[in-house]
Amino acid sequence: MVPETKQMTIPELIDAIVPYIRKERYSDCYISGLKQCFNQFEKYCAEQKITQLTAETVQQFLLDRYGLQPGTVDRRLSQKIRAMDMLSDFQHCGAIMTRRSLDKIFPAPFVDTAEAYFVHMKNAYAQPNTIASHRKTVFRFTDFINNRGVESYSQLDLDDINAFIKIILCNYSKASAQCYFSVLRAFLRYLHESEVTEEDFSQKVVSVPGARQTAHLPSTLTVEQIDSVLNCVDRESPMGKRDYALLLLVSRLGLRASDVRNLKVEDICWKTHEIRITQVKTKEPLVLPLPTDVGWAIIDYLKNARPISEASEIFLRVVPPYISLKNPDNVLIRYMREANIPYTRLTHHGLHILRHSLATHMLDQDIDITTIQGVLGHLNIETTKKYIGINVRQLKECTLEVDLV
Structure with missing residues (x-):
């Protein structure tokens, strides 16, 4: 096993990591690019009179040298960022944590x-x-x-x-x-x-x-922003009919992405205007009223746009193979961008934006939290409180002052 390295100076660290990288059989071209970045970092640290590697030093180097703000990603600088990650890995444990894709087999x-x-x-x-x-x-x-x-x-x-x-x-x-x-x-x-x-x-x-x-909660959209997203959908095209029905469904009922993906025709009771599902996440039943506009949007998609398929799920891909839509989150992301609503992966979570928005709007309308719990399908009301951001401090801010008699 590789022993954990002792705290090295930056020049010592760079001298030690290059032979290690060569032994790991990286290409000569890739090693050359890494060495160039290592040398730039070493020069920067010498100018700043910095001798030890720290996360703060790396962030400041990437900002000063390449204009990369902390917490942001720039594909053009991927090798520079990777070089700094390698130095950090090697300093802390004497090895490099590879970033291989998950389609490769385990060791x-x-x-x-x-x-x-x-x-x-x-x-x-x-x-x-x-x-x-x-x-x-x-x-x-x-x-x-x-x-x-x-x-x-x-x-x-x-x-x-x-x-x-x-x-x-x-x-x-x-x-x-x-x-x-x-x-x-x-x-x-x-x-x-x-x-x-x-x-x-x-x-x-x-x-x-x-x-x-x-841990942060998903961001929310205003009612006006949700309308802007829906207005960007081309409701005449097959994809648009699917996307409009999907987005309207989630914005009105707050279903999880997993339940949207798993939703089947038999889950809709047209006579009682209800959706009856067993939630994928909790395995618990959930019954929700089916709003008229959502119902008509789903019917329009089923009659005029849904591909002929043996798949039982409602929302399918628009190109072969006609199987269940695997990532409905991308539907919202696409139309948010068309509506010029910034989408940042650090603060947003796909369709959960609409789910969280619905809960927040219901709370703003003074709807009882137990009702919100029922709509969201939470088993525990404490989960609902956390989900919509209710805490003791906020409750204290909402208390009324009562004059003493």
């Missing part, structure tokens, strides 16, 4: 057990999105320990776990890190319960202080 020593874990999740009725999230984290974890020289799960030790934890904390927000660690605990617990590892390392994975407090 050979770890793939069978990892795939068995995902089958275990499926048998426990985990949702596909949940399994995909776990696959992402387990991939990065196994890829990371493989780069550290770990050849099997039985060789895992606490230093490997802590090195991965440290690199996640250095590269992600508290809320994202907490998600990574939650998955890591579950996977490590599975390894122990399956007798793959003798020690239960899941108990060693730290919690991130303040992670829940840093």
Whole structure:
């Protein structure tokens, strides 16, 4: 296993990382680009009389040298950002966390057990999105320990776990890190319960202080902005008919993206003007009134635009194969941009924008929170309070002053 590096000066760090990169068989052209960035960073630090690598120094370098604001992404500077990530990874754990796409297989020593874990999740009725999230984290974890020289799960030790934890904390927000660690605990617990590892390392994975407090709620749109989005839809085209029905449905009823994707014709009771579904996320039934305009929009799509298909879901792709629309979030994103409404992935969450907007507008209309809970399909009213941002401080601000008699 690669030992964790001691704190090096920046010149020492650069001298050490270049041979490591060569050993990892990166191309000569790619290494040349990295070295150019390393040299620019070393020169910058020498001018600023900075000797140690810190996240603040990296951010300031990218801002001063390339004009990259903290928290933003610029594809043109991807190699510069990657070079700085490599230095940070190497400083903290003596290895580099690769950014390979998830369609590549897991490292050979770890793939069978990892795939068995995902089958275990499926048998426990985990949702596909949940399994995909776990696959992402387990991939990065196994890829990371493989780069550290770990050849099997039985060789895992606490230093490997802590090195991965440290690199996640250095590269992600508290809320994202907490998600990574939650998955890591579950996977490590599975390894122990399956007798793959003798020690239960899941108990060693730290919690991130303040992670829940840093999580942000989805942004909201005003009624006027929602109207602008809907007005951008070409309701004469097949795609437009689908998109209009989908957006109107979510803006009026606040369905989750997973429930929109899974919505079937038999879920609509036309006689009683109701939508009756079993929620994908909670497995709980939900009955909502079907507004007249939403009903007519869905009928227009079903009669005049929906492709002929064996798929049972209502909303399908407009080009072959005619299967369920996999990412309905993109529908809203497209029309927000057409309506010149800024969409920033750091503060918005796809169709959840409309879901959160509906809840906020209902609250503004003094609709009882239990009614909002019912519409959103929350099992616990505390979830609804958190979702619409109600907290003790806000409640105190809303209290009325009563004159003493």
